[in-house]
Amino acid sequence: GENVEQHPSTLSVQEGDSAVIKCTYSDSASNYFPWYKQELGKRPQLIIDIRSNVGEKKDQRIAVTLNKTAKHFSLHITETQPEDSAVYFCAASRGTSYDKVIFGPGTSLSVIP
Amino acid sequence: ETGVTQTPRHLVMGMTNKKSLKCEQHLGHNAMYWYKQSAKKPLELMFVYSLEERVENNSVPSRFSPECPNSSHLFLHLHTLQPEDSALYLCASSQVGGFDEQYFGPGTRLTVT
Numbered sequence: 001g002e003n004v005e006q007h008p009s010t011l012s013v014q015e016g017d018s019a020v021i022k023c024t025y026s027d028s029a030s031n032y033f034p035w036y037k038q039e040l041g042k043r044p045q046l047i048i049d050i051r052s053n054v055g056e057k058k059d060q061r062i063a064v065t066l067n068k069t070a071k072h073f074s075l076h077i078t079e080t081q082p083e084d085s086a087v088y089f090c091a092a093s094r095g096t097s098y099d100k101v102i103f104g105p106g107t108s109l110s111v112i113p
Numbered sequence: 114e115t116g117v118t119q120t121p122r123h124l125v126m127g128m129t130n131k132k133s134l135k136c137e138q139h140l141g142h143n144a145m146y147w148y149k150q151s152a153k154k155p156l157e158l159m160f161v162y163s164l165e166e167r168v169e170n171n172s173v174p175s176r177f178s179p180e181c182p183n184s185s186h187l188f189l190h191l192h193t194l195q196p197e198d199s200a201l202y203l204c205a206s207s208q209v210g211g212f213d214e215q216y217f218g219p220g221t222r223l224t225v226t
Contacts, residue, residue, distance in 0.1 A: 004155070034214065034215075042219070043117075043203065043217040043218060043219050043220060044156070044203070044217050045217070046214040046215070049214070089155070089156065100158065100161065100169060101158070101215060102158075103155045103156040104155060105154065105155040106155065
């Protein structure tokens with residue numbers, strides 16, 4: 001079945017450094033790739049998404065890149081801050097009549113002040 | 114209250130009990146989802162209702178029974194659960210049509226004793 005892999009599972013960076021999280025997906029029909037952030041004890045929330053017709057999208061300090069040929073996409077966070085500490089989930093879906101979204105296992109990011 | 118709400122927030126039940134989880138969305142969406150979130154596992158999609166019809170059931174054991182009486186409400190009925198069913202159960206909603214954010218509720222932390 002469809003599968004999304006995510007690496008690394010844990011990541012620690014110094015405040016101000018960059019963080020990169022990488023994901024691969026198996027379903028070649030996937031064309032929508034959201035990223036969710038889940039802070040401790042809180043619900044997952046969408047932070048950025050990308051569709052297959054673009055290769056890169058940026059929103060302030062976060063950016064996502066997509067390589068459809070290789071079936072992988074990445075989240076880049078620059079100038080990290082302590083409030084970026086959370087679990088980040090990548091996901092993939094076909095964007096069909098209902099959103100069957102397949103989530104990756106998550107990356108626990110710790111930003112050290 | 115706005116967004117997606119879930120009750121109860123915490124639930125402890127014995128293996129012979131019957132209980133129900135409730136989800137309500139105030140966003141005008143027409144698709145609702147149940148996810149299971151366990152430690153060290155990705156978000157697992159359990160059920161999807163689109164336009165009040167169940168469209169996805171990811172081989173979930175019959176001890177979990179969903180109900181969607183209308184587009185704003187979703188229930189998960191539980192009976193004769195196992196300790197391994199202890200997890201955070203998240204409800205989400207979105208607008209049918211794809212490429213749309215899934216809005217998550219705060220979750221119900223379930224412990225089966």
